[in-house]
Amino acid sequence: MALLVQKYGGTSVGSIERIEAVADKVGAYRDQGNDMVVVVSAMSGETNRLIELARQIDPKARGRELDVLLTTGEQVTIALLTMALEKRGYPARSYTGGQVKIVTDSAHNKARIKSINHEKIVGDLNNGKIVVVAGFQGVDEFDNITTLGRGGSDTTGVALAAALKADECQIFTDVDGVYTTDPRVEPEARRLDSITFEEMLEMASLGSKVLQIRAVEFAQKYKVPLRVLSSFTEGEGTLITTEYGAEKTVEQALVSGIAFNRDEAQLTIAGVSDTPGIAYQILGPISDANIEVDMIVQNVSAEGDTDFTFTVHRNDFETAFASLKETAKKLKAREVTGNNRIVKLSLVGVGMRSHAGIASRMFQILANEGINIQMISTSEIKISVVIDEKYLELGVRALHEGFDLKTES
Amino acid sequence: MALLVQKYGGTSVGSIERIEAVADKVGAYRDQGNDMVVVVSAMSGETNRLIELARQIDPKARGRELDVLLTTGEQVTIALLTMALEKRGYPARSYTGGQVKIVTDSAHNKARIKSINHEKIVGDLNNGKIVVVAGFQGVDEFDNITTLGRGGSDTTGVALAAALKADECQIFTDVDGVYTTDPRVEPEARRLDSITFEEMLEMASLGSKVLQIRAVEFAQKYKVPLRVLSSFTEGEGTLITTEYGAEKTVEQALVSGIAFNRDEAQLTIAGVSDTPGIAYQILGPISDANIEVDMIVQNVSAEGDTDFTFTVHRNDFETAFASLKETAKKLKAREVTGNNRIVKLSLVGVGMRSHAGIASRMFQILANEGINIQMISTSEIKISVVIDEKYLELGVRALHEGFDLKTES
Numbered sequence: 166m167a168l169l170v171q172k173y174g175g176t177s178v179g180s181i182e183r184i185e186a187v188a189d190k191v192g193a194y195r196d197q198g199n200d201m202v203v204v205v206s207a208m209s210g211e212t213n214r215l216i217e218l219a220r221q222i223d224p225k226a227r228g229r230e231l232d233v234l235l236t237t238g239e240q241v242t243i244a245l246l247t248m249a250l251e252k253r254g255y256p257a258r259s260y261t262g263g264q265v266k267i268v269t270d271s272a273h274n275k276a277r278i279k280s281i282n283h284e285k286i287v288g289d290l291n292n293g294k295i296v297v298v299a300g301f302q303g304v305d306e307f308d309n310i311t312t313l314g315r316g317g318s319d320t321t322g323v324a325l326a327a328a329l330k331a332d333e334c335q336i337f338t339d340v341d342g343v344y345t346t347d348p349r350v351e352p353e354a355r356r357l358d359s360i361t362f363e364e365m366l367e368m369a370s371l372g373s374k375v376l377q378i379r380a381v382e383f384a385q386k387y388k389v390p391l392r393v394l395s396s397f398t399e400g401e402g403t404l405i406t407t408e409y410g411a412e413k414t415v416e417q418a419l420v421s422g423i424a425f426n427r428d429e430a431q432l433t434i435a436g437v438s439d440t441p442g443i444a445y446q447i448l449g450p451i452s453d454a455n456i457e458v459d460m461i462v463q464n465v466s467a468e469g470d471t472d473f474t475f476t477v478h479r480n481d482f483e484t485a486f487a488s489l490k491e492t493a494k495k496l497k498a499r500e501v502t503g504n505n506r507i508v509k510l511s512l513v514g515v516g517m518r519s520h521a522g523i524a525s526r527m528f529q530i531l532a533n534e535g536i537n538i539q540m541i542s543t544s545e546i547k548i549s550v551v552i553d554e555k556y557l558e559l560g561v562r563a564l565h566e567g568f569d570l571k572t573e574s
Numbered sequence: 575m576a577l578l579v580q581k582y583g584g585t586s587v588g589s590i591e592r593i594e595a596v597a598d599k600v601g602a603y604r605d606q607g608n609d610m611v612v613v614v615s616a617m618s619g620e621t622n623r624l625i626e627l628a629r630q631i632d633p634k635a636r637g638r639e640l641d642v643l644l645t646t647g648e649q650v651t652i653a654l655l656t657m658a659l660e661k662r663g664y665p666a667r668s669y670t671g672g673q674v675k676i677v678t679d680s681a682h683n684k685a686r687i688k689s690i691n692h693e694k695i696v697g698d699l700n701n702g703k704i705v706v707v708a709g710f711q712g713v714d715e716f717d718n719i720t721t722l723g724r725g726g727s728d729t730t731g732v733a734l735a736a737a738l739k740a741d742e743c744q745i746f747t748d749v750d751g752v753y754t755t756d757p758r759v760e761p762e763a764r765r766l767d768s769i770t771f772e773e774m775l776e777m778a779s780l781g782s783k784v785l786q787i788r789a790v791e792f793a794q795k796y797k798v799p800l801r802v803l804s805s806f807t808e809g810e811g812t813l814i815t816t817e818y819g820a821e822k823t824v825e826q827a828l829v830s831g832i833a834f835n836r837d838e839a840q841l842t843i844a845g846v847s848d849t850p851g852i853a854y855q856i857l858g859p860i861s862d863a864n865i866e867v868d869m870i871v872q873n874v875s876a877e878g879d880t881d882f883t884f885t886v887h888r889n890d891f892e893t894a895f896a897s898l899k900e901t902a903k904k905l906k907a908r909e910v911t912g913n914n915r916i917v918k919l920s921l922v923g924v925g926m927r928s929h930a931g932i933a934s935r936m937f938q939i940l941a942n943e944g945i946n947i948q949m950i951s952t953s954e955i956k957i958s959v960v961i962d963e964k965y966l967e968l969g970v971r972a973l974h975e976g977f978d979l980k981t982e983s
Contacts, residue, residue: 181630215650221590222654223661230660233668234653237646241624244643245631251639252632259642263672264717308673 167332168200168290172300172322175209176339177396178242184208187396188249190337191295195255200290202329204300204322205246207238228273232302232312236261239299239318247297257295260285262302262310267321269303269311276303276311278320281328298325319380327387334384334391335402336376341395342403343368343375345570346423350561353571357421359404362391364421367513367547381405419516419523420568423561426509429459430482431540431551432475432489436499439471446496447473450488456481460509460542460549470499474540476551479505507539508557511549512564524548530567536560576741577609577699581709581731584618585748586805587651593617596805597658599746600704604664609699611738613709613731614655616647637682641711641721645670648708648727656706666704669694671711671719676730678712678720685712685720687729690737707734728789736796743793743800744811745785750804751812752777752784754979755832759970762980766830768813771800773830776922776956790814828925828932829977832970835918838868839891840949840960841884841898845908848880855905856882859897865890869918869951869958879908883949885960888914916948917966920958921973933957939976945969 171191178184187205195201207215215234219226243259250257265285269276286296300318303311313320319336326334342356343365360368362385369378375393384391384405394402437443448458461475477485482505493501517523527548531538536559540551552560565571580600587593596614604610624643628635652668659666674694678685695705709727712720722729728745735743751765752774769777771794778787784802793800793814803811846852857867869885886894891914902910926932936957940947945968949960961969974980 181627185631218590218650218654219657222594222657226657230653230656230668233656233670234650237649240646240649241627241643244639245627247639247642248628248631248635259639261642261719264719310670310673 166198166200168202168329169194169333169335170202170204170322170326170329170331171335171337172204172318173206173337173396174318174339175206175212177337178205178246179209181245183396184242184245185249187337188246188253188255190396191246191250192253192255195295201295202286202290202325202331203246203295203297204318204325205239205242205297206300206318207235208242211238211241229309232273232310235312236299236302236310239301243297243299250295250297255295256293257297258289259297259299261299262321263304263308265298265303267303267324269305269313271305271307271309271311273309273311275314276305278303278313278324281324283325283328286325286329313379316377316380319377320383323380323383323387323389323391326389327383331389334389336380336391336393337396338375338393339396340375340393341398341400342393343405344422346561346565347425350425350558351423351565353565355571356400357403358401359406360421361515362405362407363546364513364515365391365405367511367544368422368424376405419520420512420514420570421516422513422570423564423568424511424513425557425561426511427554427557428479429476429507429509429551430479430485430503430505431507432477432482432485432501432503433472434474434489434493434496434498434501435472436470437473437493437496439465439469443471443496444473447489447492448475450492451475451477451485454481454484454488456485456488460540460551462540462542476507476509476540504539506554507551508554509549509551510557510560510564511547512568513547515546517546517548526567527564530563531560534559534563536563575607575609577611577738578603578742578744579611579613579731579735579738579740580744580746581613581727582615582746582805583727583748584615584621586746587614587655588618590654592805593651593654594658596746597655597662599805600655600659601662601664604704610704611695611699611734611740612655612704612706613727613734614648614651614706615709615727616644617651620647620650638718641682641719644721645708645711645719648710652706652708656704659704659706664704665702666706667698668706668708670708671730672713672717674707674712674734676712676733678714678722680714680716680718680720682718682720684723685714687712687722687733690733692734692737695734695738722788725786725789728786729792732789732792732796732798732800735798736792740798743798745789745800745802746805747784747802748805749784749802750807750809751802752814753831755970755974756834759834759967760832760974762974764980765809766812767810768815769830770924771814771816772955773922773924774800774814776920776953777831777833785814828929829921829923829979830925831922831979832973832977833920833922834966834970835920836963836966837888838885838916838918838960839888839894839912839914840916841886841891841894841910841912842881843883843898843902843905843907843910844881845879846882846902846905848874848878852880852905853882856898856901857884859901860884860886860894863890863893863897865894865897869949869960871949871951885916885918885949913948915963916960917963918958918960919966919969919973920956921977922956924955926955926957935976936973939972940969943968943972945972 300321391405656668709730800814
């Protein structure tokens with residue numbers, strides 16, 4: 166007997182057959198005596214179909230009307246899933262974001278949730294109903310329809326779980342949990358039974374696209390236990406929880422996983438004077454061009470001036486390179502170099518906090534394989550290195566083996 | 575400078591190209607200085623697509639969740655049309671029924687409008703915005719999404735025009751107005767410049783499916799001038815207004831038009847005793863079988879008993895006939911006869927009220943063509959006859975010619 170909030174993504178509800186399968190699954194949880202709130206996305210392909218309609222009218226379509234358009238996608242799914250539940254004899258009721266109501270700010274296309282009125286949902290649950298809620302959407306204080314941006318359905322699920330003080334928020338997706346690394350690169354990658362929010366955030370932001378970062382942050386902030394499971398196979402999935410909770414259930418591993426990101430490119434401006442404000446002078450124009458910067462490293466060079474290196478998304482490489490050349494002229498820098506054949510590889514684990522020597526062991530493992538490290542950046546629970554892209558798979562496998570990740574610790 | 579409420583049906587917004595064309599048309603009216611409120615239906619085919627999805631889950635899908643599903647159709651259109659208007663530089667804003675808000679009763683799939691809050695729309699109009707509203711939909715007092723039933727977008731248009739005290743409600747459709755009769759039967763049929771609400775109601779209920787009956791009734795009740803125009807061609811269309819208004823603009827014709835209905839079938843139960851309650855005993859079982867009865871005629875026969883004749887939709891003929899046979903046994907009636915090869919043909923015109931002799935002229939015209947009349951029914955502004963279906967076209971043309979309808983009166 167628990168209150169569960171479950172979220173099913175677009176692939177999980179991508180056809181009538183799959184919606185029927187979700188109804189079966191939700192019904193089985195209900196039969197076990199759980200109170201059920203189900204958040205759904207638009208059927209896979211539907212959001213893109215709607216965006217394509219909008220683009221035919223205005224290639225730059227955005228703002229209020231795009232939200233009015235896109236939110237129909239989830240509205241279709243909640244109606245169909247609720248019908249499927251009712252057909253099976255489960256009393257059920259659907260709600261759009263506006264009906265709940267989920268109040269957001271007025272930032273169309275990327276709104277943030279401000280409050281949730283859970284009155285109607287609690288009333289329905291008390292009456293034995295399964296509640297089906299449209300993910301990704303809300304209304305602002307003037308009743309304008311808003312969306313939370315792509316992947317916002319995860320956030321809806323977590324926010325509802327927080328508002329309802331649910332026992333668990335379960336995110337059903339097409340993978341059966343969080344792995345020590347990408348199984349396509351390392352076949353011996355192992356599903357983690359549990360992981361902390363902080364580790365998950367580092368894994369997610371590094372390209373393990375299992376969960377939306379905002380949803381994880383939200384869950385962490387409101388201490389909502391979050392579980393990632395597969396819509397298509399049975400299994401316990403991975404529980405994402407506070408460090409304390411994770412430590413209670415498993416002996417904390419030094420390293421939880423290895424994340425990587427193939428979409429990076431590296432730029433260096435060498436020989437600029439090491440004066441206050443120099444970082445802003447270099448990165449200001451990059452930011453003005455709407456380019457996001459990921460890693461930033463600054464070295465003092467022998468000549469008393471400094472070398473400044475950063476990474477951007479590979480798609481932004483040409484633009485960033487051109488912009489940096491301009492900046493170099495103004496700053497009378499020695500040279501600008503770039504490399505868009507690099508990848509970032511990161512070791513993640515809360516155990517790093519209390520254990521020294523993990524960084525040097527990482528560097529040793531890579532060195533043993535002849536992999537040159539071009540850039541290093543560390544945080545409390547993460548060590549990231551930039552290496553040549555051709556060494557990605559080798560590096561991941563060597564670290565996975567070296568830190569013994571295939572065995573449960 | 576007027577306040578116009580325009581409604582565009584599914585065919586008029588059936589593709590991106592057509593939505594762009596509607597935006598051009600609406601923009602042109604706006605350029606003339608009019609305040610514009612635009613009501614739109616779902617893109618043609620969309621409602622059927624959604625119904626098909628629902629039927630795959632539950633062939634009997636109806637009620638609350640079907641409304642949640644179907645209302646997405648108009649929501650897509652309002653967003654796209656508003657984008658198209660904004661692209662052309664017209665400030666515009668879309669509203670779902672719930673956002674307006676259009677409050678209905680809770681009769682899902684066939685709700686009736688109870689009230690309209692016009693505050694937001696008036697605010698937007700005062701700010702120079704074009705307002706785009708989703709037809710066919712509303713919310714009940716608990717914020718549940720409701721629909722007005724098929725064709726309900728016309729009703730939304732008229733109800734908004736009434737609430738806003740609009741100068742005119744313009745219904746854009748795929749015909750360019752109301753004709754004296756169906757031009758496919760009588761090529762000399764003429765578009766009427768104006769017609770009264772009562773005449774339009776008689777024409778509509780007799781099968782001239784230009785406008786939804788409920789919308790006309792609504793317009794009549796709230797004295798909203800209603801105009802039917804083509805989305806695809808230029809022209810003044812047909813103004814539907816109160817008798818008074820119509821008389822001011824045109825010399826009232828004796829007969830405005832000839833309507834007909836091919837979907838009728840006739841049933842007679844002969845030789846029943848002429849006692850109180852006999853009509854109910856005959857029609858009760860028909861009504862219990864959910865069959866709608868149209869014309870009803872009762873004759874006293876020579877033997878002191880009575881013959882009772884009525885018409886039903888041709889699809890219901892077999893069921894009604896079987897039911898009537900049962901009734902005949904109970905009532906010891908002489909016989910039951912039926913004919914499903916008949917049509918109803920009606921002369922409509924408010925002029926009939928003040929002019930005698932129209933009925934006899936009608937009968938004479940039909941007699942001259944050798945057309946036998948099987949049943950007659952009259953109202954204040956209408957004379958209907960039932961004739962053999964093979965005489966339909968001949969009868970329509972003879973009456974059109976006989977009452978000189980091709981010439982503007």
